[in-house]
Amino acid sequence: MTNPSVRDWLFSAKTFLAAMIALYIALAVPLERPSWAMASVYIVSNPFVGATRSKALFRAIGTAMGAAASILIVPPFVESPYLFSVLVALWTGAMVYMSLADRTARSYVFLLAGLTLPLVALPTVTDPTTIFDVAIARTEEILLGIICASVVGSLVLPSRLGPTLIGRTDAWFADAQQFAHEALAARGGAVVQLPRQQRLAATVKALDVLLGQLSYDHASPEVVARAFALRERMQLFLPVLSALTDPMAALRSSAAIAHVPLFEPLMADVCKWIDASLRRVSSTPITDGDTEATHLRARIAALRVAVPRGLAPWDRALLSNTLWRVQLAIDIWEDCLGLRALIDQHHGSWEPRFRHWRVNAEEVFVDHGFMLFSAISTICFIVVACSLWIASGWHDGANAVFIAAVACCFFGGLDEPAPAIFRFFLSCFVAVIASGIYLFVVLPEVHNFETLVLVFAVPFLIIGTLIANPKFNQVAAVISLFTATFMSLAGSYDANFMVFINTSSASLAGLVFAFVWTRVTRPFGAEYFAQRLIRATWADVVRAVSGPPISDERTFFSRMLDRLMQVLPRLATSGPHHHPSVETFRDLRVATNSLDLRHYRDSVVAEMSEQIDRVLTNVRTYYELCVARRRRQPVPRGLIEAIDAALARIAQPGAGGAPPTFSTEIRLRDAVHALVGLRLSLAPLAPGAPAVPAMPGPAPAV
Template sequence: MTLPSARDWLFSLKTFTASMLALYIALRLELPRPYWAMATVYIVSNPFVGATRSKALYRALGTMLGAAAAVLFVPPFVESPYIFSFVVAMWTGTLLYLAISDRTARSYVFMLAGYTLPLIALPAVTNPTGVFDLAITRTEEILLGIVCASVVGGAVFPNRLAPSLVERTDAWFRDAAFYVKETLSGRIAGQAISASRQRLATMVNQLEFLLSQLAYDHTRPDILERAHALRGRMQLLLPIVSALADPLIALLGGAQARPAGLEALLADVVKWFDAPLAQDDDAAADRLRERIAALEPQTAELTTWDGALLSSALWRLRQVVDVWQDCRALRSLIAREAGVWRPRFRHWRLGGSERYFDRGMLLFSAGSAVAAIFVASSVWISSGWQDGAAAVSLAAVACCFFAALDEPAPQVFAFFVWTCASVVLAGLYLFVILPNVHDFAMLVVMFAVPFIIVGTLIPRPQFNLATMLVAVNTASFISIQSAYEANFLTFLNSNLAGPAGLLFAFIWTRVTRPFGAELAAARLMRSSWQDVALATATPPGGDQRNLAARMLDRLMQLIPRLAATDDHRHPSIESFRDLRVAFNALDLLRVRRRAGDEVGASIDSVLVGVREHYNRCAARRVRQAVPESLQTAIDAAMARVSRAEVREETGAAAPVEPPAPAAPAGPSKPAESAPAAPAGPIVPPVPAEPAEPAAPAAPAAPAEPAEPAAPAEPVEPVEPTEPAAPTTPPPLPTRYLRDALHALVGMRLSLFPQLSGVSGPARPEAQA
């Protein structure tokens, strides 16, 4: 454990100063519970001004909403305790559902409104006529603490969130560089790379919440826009690099000759990734793109598996270069807060805004909290324990705090342990130290040492929960008033209620939510299979972007839930392949809308096969073996697309190789009948159909009659002025055919990695 930094000490001193200021004002105003103002300062304070302001604003709104609900519900239901308990539980559960359905800082409004109701309403059941005064005074105390925390945090050496964003993302850049270098070396599995993959996804998820606080940091709109663009590129890098891994391993790990210049190019890409981030070197990226274009195989070579594989690998490598250059440029612009950004990575999938939420698990989490609050209230009512309201209130707080976790019980138990420690510390202060305090200045001195030391640990994520609970609960349990008054039995009775409620919440969550991350991961994977099947349908263009965004967001939630492993068939790697299948299917759909009968029919057969396979996986709730018929359909589609591209490029029909009598399951090697060929044809070339005759010299003349392609939209018929002649669909641009070929290669490698050697470790020479 490293010692606190100067920044940590400064934050702790500022927070302690704000808390003492709030306590002094509350005592001067003779508020009934001045300690709540002090505790609120520690709840809302954050090392960054923007985070403090956003949390302060949302806590104020949530407190006022919960207090208003208490005033509304207590008078009509106080005479019916069980109905009242049900109303309180339902209110808390409903607001909790809204809170965990929002992954931005705005969720704090709903969270606070949810558990503020039991904090105010339950203690008021013995005196319902005073609920309005209780709601008003609690709101005043909390608002006082919020104002003090915001003013001191913003006026005394404010720490802006935007400049620190670069520091927070530097760890992501280091992990990303390591991840790319390992991938370019032919390694896609192992403890180190799996752990790196988890950290990359976790950082992307954390940035979503962090960026929602930037608007409260007086950040310029252009910097805020660039920060969101940076997160989007960071999110895209993982699946793009993953898509590059399979073709590279197939190229470098096989027995066939490696493409000339590819290994040197990959080595230079690795050097570029190792270059200092502060160094703007767009010229190096441009040179890499030029070398990638120079290695692109000729159109005629695309009819072979090796040529199609190399073209796909180079296309994805260029995407990696583009995305990494964008990430570096955005980081530099955010750090300098000046400059103009020209994005290099442009793709139709950009622009989707949809996020994935497992509504079933969210409802279950909220429902579990509702049941816990109602059962705890029923136990309190039946026991007649006067101070039992505090137990129910803290049980509600614990259930709300950790509802979004897959396994909340360990965190609830930590809440219980540190609350017990706070009771002991509060008792030590109340009965040993405070009797010797005679004025406010001495009180500040007595509080200074422990609260300042504890405050230095609040900014550290590993200590945040424990230290914040100690500071908040100790201030609350001491119950500081204008005049000293202490009774040991009263203190023990009232402050044992909180730990009792937390112990109940721990047992409840252990019983009702014992599943852990395994259940959440399994549900995420089944949902992803359903979306892969959905990706093979024909949604509107906008829906395609949102579908891609939703699948990518779900993958970022899934990866941190999967333990690091060196298994090449690990669910994290398989999930990346599922995402690539979906993305490739969306690419094929874009081509299909423009393709004629020959290419379109082959694409349709692939999409139907993919849809049936993933529907079968989702229905049986376990991953199924991919049928061999789908491999045949993909290979046939690749052959047709590559021939169509040759025809479009040369104006003549591509030569059709006779199918090998015993085609291997994986990528074919040169046929024995043609030893001079550098690589065999894509297997199979379309064995079920006869070869097409050679096309005439004129490109416009069709090689054989074809049925007109169905138009994308209804058009009015036009009467011909002369006898109709057989027509062909308009030729598909080469770039669409090349995109279709890349999508089919990626789909084949993702669905059948074992056929190309990408499901096992790469050969030693590929790891050198």
């Protein structure tokens, strides 16, 4: 564990200042439970002002929604306790579902709406006439903490998200640089670098919430738009580099590489350019085009045209496919560098190099089955917990149900929530000990607010530095929350040991029940959900090759790519060639290459379109078999033979059925690229090469 930085101490001091202001106002008004105002400050505070503002706004909206729902539910249904429990559970479960469906910071609205209802409604079941007053009181206390946290965070040395965004992207660039070197140097025996792939995917995924908070940080619309464009290209870079590995390894494993002496020097120069461009990006914005990148693209184009005569047709197609993918990687890398420089320096213009129909899509993949399961699990848990509370007649059972519901809601989106709930329990236990010491040892000696601030300063300042650390954020936030709430501060000291024991033991008992519940009802691990996502990818491949044309292919591809980013962090290391991450990348390429083939088939002669249809039919049959048997099957030889036959027909002279034009050659080249991509994705290690006839003319039409 590293020592807290100056920024961490500054954040902690600001948070403590806001908490003490909220507590002072709550005591002066006075509000019913001033400690809730103090606790709310620690819940919403974030080292960055934009994150604090967005979280504060969404918490305020969610709190208001939950309080309003409690006022509507309690009076008419409190006399029917089991029906009342079901309604509370349904509301909370529905909010959990909606929070999981929204992958932005807005999900906090639904999460807080789901938690506020049991917070307000459950304690009032013994006296429903107080529901309106309790709802107003909890809302006032929470809003007071929110306002204090936002005001102090905005006025006292505000910390902006921009530097953190740059820091996150620089970490991504470092990993992406190494991944690019590995892809450009790929050979047949290359080992999958899963940890690096996982870091790249995790960095991109972590930007979702960060970019959603950027607009609350006084960032200009141009900066926000560039940040989203950068994230999109960062996400695309991983599959583009992965797609380069197979043709690069296949080309180097053949004798053809000896006939292309300019190839290896070109790849070495691409690696040098990546290194050099990354070193200078922080000082020199790449906004008017990188001359070295332009020169590399010219060398790639020249090599594709001047293909040596000694190359076999398949090797020529393979070389063209490899060079095309190298150029895609150069284009995306240059775009990423230019956007990063513009975000950092706030001046200049940017013209995208990577132009493709698959960019500018923001659709994400949501697993509705998993979300529904999480919501139903939460609903059933609350119903069972409430039933046990009602049957036992435990006066403080409402507190147990509420705390347990908090744990289930907060961790319902995890593959394995039980370990997180156990850490939640340990944090709550520490908070019980700390609040007990304060209540019965320290606070009896406190007789004014100034002394109260002094006795709170040391522990809460230390906790604040831990909240600023991502490793300890969750634990520290829970300790601060429960320490403040368990003390139940009021205008005068009236601590009761038995009340404290009942309240704290109810909270701990609720968390124990939540832990046991999730262990029993959710025994799955990350591997189970990874396989579930992979099977969803297979189903999308089937959609890509069959049925009516997909109405919005950009959105379709965006969902598949986002799902891939969710699969990678869940995978464990295994063998190098049939590693799940590699296979999933290849499934994505099969889908995109199949979509491309469906476009090309309508502009070729009937015989060629029949060959393409045969390929697509075989792809559909194979992936339908994988879906039906719920596991990846060996690729049938007939599928590979169908691809080879289509390659042989499309690549032969006069394939277009008419005198070749520039447009025809481009479309035939792209069709061959798609077929080569399909073959390498489905049979990357297949021995031998397909019998592809010579390409037409002096330049290859690939």
